[in-house]
Amino acid sequence: DGGITQSPKYLFRKEGQNVTLSCEQNLNHDAMYWYRQDPGQGLRLIYYSQIVNDFQKGDIAEGYSVSREKKESFPLTVTSAQKNPTAFYLCASRPKRSSYEQYFGPGTRLTVT
């Protein structure tokens, strides 16, 4: 069945290491998004991509990088330049140009020590 998968569910890394979070969707959605959620905070947009091989920075892109080589995949790399990387990361996709609803994956909890 169709959906958005994020792996792994929990991820632990040492400070100074880059880490890549996976996001895959088989919904044939064009647009994909990465958000970060911190305790007591809303979702903040990191990066988004409307089509393959194109992506734009969101509100908090510093210390992150993405790629969109395939329609189904939108991996997020948290680099060592991100000052506070510990957070809950959510990937989302949106079906078509005229639709506002975004559909979310289950999230990845990243802990950096």
Added chain:
Amino acid sequence: DQQVKQNSPSLSVQEGRISILNCDYTNSMFDYFLWYKKYPAEGPTFLISISSIKDKNEDGRFTVFLNKSAKHLSLHIVPSQPGDSAVYFCAASPGAGSYQLTFGKGTKLSVIP
């Protein structure tokens, strides 16, 4: 500057009663509004939306009201059920070709049996 505000971090309601979750926005360009429901350690799920050309949208137990002049929207859940206990996020989009969402910080609803 927070453009979407949910001023109540938490709300407790008795089972069977009405739950009213509020959301205020400051950006008059916002044209489309959505509510999401989120359980702990899971991704948000889309609940209901409303376009600025309407003042009410209803879907089963859920109704969203929009007051454009006051820049205020509310989500009504009636009757409330224990399974409704979750964090509810309000989100807004400027429309006009932009499908980015700006989220509020969320309101944690607890429905007491």
